[in-house]
Amino acid sequence: MLAARTQSKSTKSGEQKTIYSILFIIGLCHMLNDSIQAVIPAMFPILKKSMGLTFTQLGLISFALQVVSSVMQPAIGWYTDKKQMPFALPTGLTFTFLGVIGLAFAPSYTMIIISVLFIGIGSAIFHPEGSRVAYMAAGSRRGLAQSIYQVGGNSGQALAPVITALILVPLGQFGAIWFSLVAALAIILLVYIARWYSETLQTVAKQPKTLTDISNPSKNSKAITLALIMIVFLVFARSWYMSCITNFYSFYVMDNYQLTVSQAQVYIFLFLATGALGTFFGGPLADRYGKRNVILVSLLGSAPLAIILPFVGPIFAYIILAIIGFVLMSSFSVTVVYAQELLPGKIGMMSGLTVGLAFGMGAIGSIAIGSIADIVGLTPTIIAIGFLPLLGFLTFLLPSDQKLEEWYGTNIE
Structure with missing residues (x-):
């Protein structure tokens, strides 16, 4: 609750300063963390060839990473909402450090899974606490602050194709x-x-605690529950599509366009790089035009392009995939801020829920899409997944930004 009190107190005093130095550092750490995670799907073509893995086994590797993060993130966020743990951040990355070393030396499929689990634990600890740091440093510009934080992660993910082409292809697993x-x-x-983080909490602790919890959701519990269910479906649509492209689209272009591994990674890089740009611009756009509006345009705007993507040639695929990445990912950080404002005072839990949910949905998607591709073929699977962004119509069922302001007054401004 201290983060919420910090934000509320600054509102009362009119001193909503955005601490950009902290935002840029936590964004950089997010990039470093997620670039490490990007190593795992980037290794798929290498592992498929060296260990003879199936698409299902590759999906299980992604599942091992993402499901741990999905399950742990909301729990860690819930706990740290009650008891702040600033040094959980470097502790989480220590788990990741050990996982990376294990991944480089893993002699078997089982050891790869274990190493990936360590990386997943590190990610689960980092993400809700990193989002809390962004919230505490945001001042009045929450959309922008969350975008700076999240764009770091998306930039790290965008490095996966570069990692594959420059490091993993020449060096293999040991790279x-x-x-x-x-x-x-x-x-x-x-x-x-x-x-x-620790010094900020100590400063707040010394101040008179005359404020009460800003969150009072009981009178709107049904509407909040419905909104959370809709968020689940929206995250599902975005995460499954993301999982399909990042994990399996490179195999699609190699088969259909007769490209090498390195050439195929260019498509994934464009998708993730423009996705990082979309993540950054989505926050300021949400600050100006409303969070629900950005979420709506993000999904429905990308749907037509996602549907036609499998039917275009290799040149047009570059352009379409780049646009899809920008538009679709413009709602990533916005969804986090929307969820945080849906339940004010539950910053860590709602961040863990939305970001962890994205990981979890991606985990389920990776194994499900891999299994479907093994059964019906990769091309029909890519075509079917292209219809998922149409679920963006469910955004109309979310409370508007104005409605949230009515529920909580100026506390979410």
């Missing part, structure tokens, strides 16, 4: 060892963040 240095750098930066 992952270089990312132990990335994890070490993130740990050092997060120690600095943790100290700032």
